[in-house]
Amino acid sequence: MFFHAKTYDIDELMRHNMHIHTVFSGCAKREMTVTDIVKTADECGLDIIALTDHNSFDRKNAVAAQRLEILKELETVEHKVKVYVGAELSAYGINKFADDIECDNSLDFRLYTTNHFHVGYWEHPEIVTPRAYAEQMLAVMDSVIKSGRADCFAHPFMAGYIHAFEDRHEVTRAFTDNEIGDIMEKANNAEIAWELNTPAVLGDPEFYHRYFQIGKEVGVVFNIGTDAHMLERVDPKQFAERYKEILY
Ligand SMILES: [Zn+2]
Ligand SMILES: [Zn+2]
Numbered sequence: 001m002f003f004h005a006k007t008y009d010i011d012e013l014m015r016h017n018m019h020i021h022t023v024f025s026g027c028a029k030r031e032m033t034v035t036d037i038v039k040t041a042d043e044c045g046l047d048i049i050a051l052t053d054h055n056s057f058d059r060k061n062a063v064a065a066q067r068l069e070i071l072k073e074l075e076t077v078e079h080k081v082k083v084y085v086g087a088e089l090s091a092y093g094i095n096k097f098a099d100d101i102e103c104d105n106s107l108d109f110r111l112y113t114t115n116h117f118h119v120g121y122w123e124h125p126e127i128v129t130p131r132a133y134a135e136q137m138l139a140v141m142d143s144v145i146k147s148g149r150a151d152c153f154a155h156p157f158m159a160g161y162i163h164a165f166e167d168r169h170e171v172t173r174a175f176t177d178n179e180i181g182d183i184m185e186k187a188n189n190a191e192i193a194w195e196l197n198t199p200a201v202l203g204d205p206e207f208y209h210r211y212f213q214i215g216k217e218v219g220v221v222f223n224i225g226t227d228a229h230m231l232e233r234v235d236p237k238q239f240a241e242r243y244k245e246i247l248y
Helices: 034-043 062-075 101-105 130-147 169-173 177-189 198-203 205-218 236-247
Strands: 016-020 048-054 082-093 110-113 193-197 222-225
Touching: 016 193, 034 048, 034 062, 048 062, 062 082, 062 101, 082 130, 130 169, 130 177, 169 205, 177 193, 177 205, 193 198, 193 205, 198 205, 198 236, 205 236
Parallel strands: 016 048, 016 222, 048 082, 082 110, 193 222
Antiparallel strands: none
């Protein structure tokens, strides 16, 4: 479990990187060993990182066993950075979770994704409109909040994995400010944080400016997550100026 202190200062938030993939994620570069990740994090002076490998529908609950392997490796590396060993978990439909709750609860950090629409088993709305995708994401997020399984939402609202529309920003434009505020408030009451995910923020500045401003108004907790798949993405501070231009 990890719940960041409430701050809207980007430099402060960037002392943490709560979204890093290791070699346990097939999509991560081979250089993403646990040893080299923590060495890099120490070199960058980060206080806290979270290792968040993808879970797998075919290898149910495998992230729990993986966590133990990662912990073993961590014991062999001297490091200063505090490491949370979690996972990027899948809510692939309303109340549809890829792992058992016992598995989720054994993790130090449960980063929940609701929008990996490129994944084969992910449920899509019945009608293919931007608004239908927005409603689907809101309903899935609501079910995650009620499930008590999550510490943070990964790249929430992001439409980058929806390929049905010429302009994917149509999906993020389909969320109203009230809907964003309401779901943020519900999550906040359940101590679930909201990610400022690097590819998401940089890929849809207009939306994430709105997201940050509404979140600040509601009083949510934000986490920085660069979604690092290579060592050069471990340090979020390289994106600080860009984040400030977009979010402030
Ligand atoms: Zn993701
Ligand atoms: Zn990720």
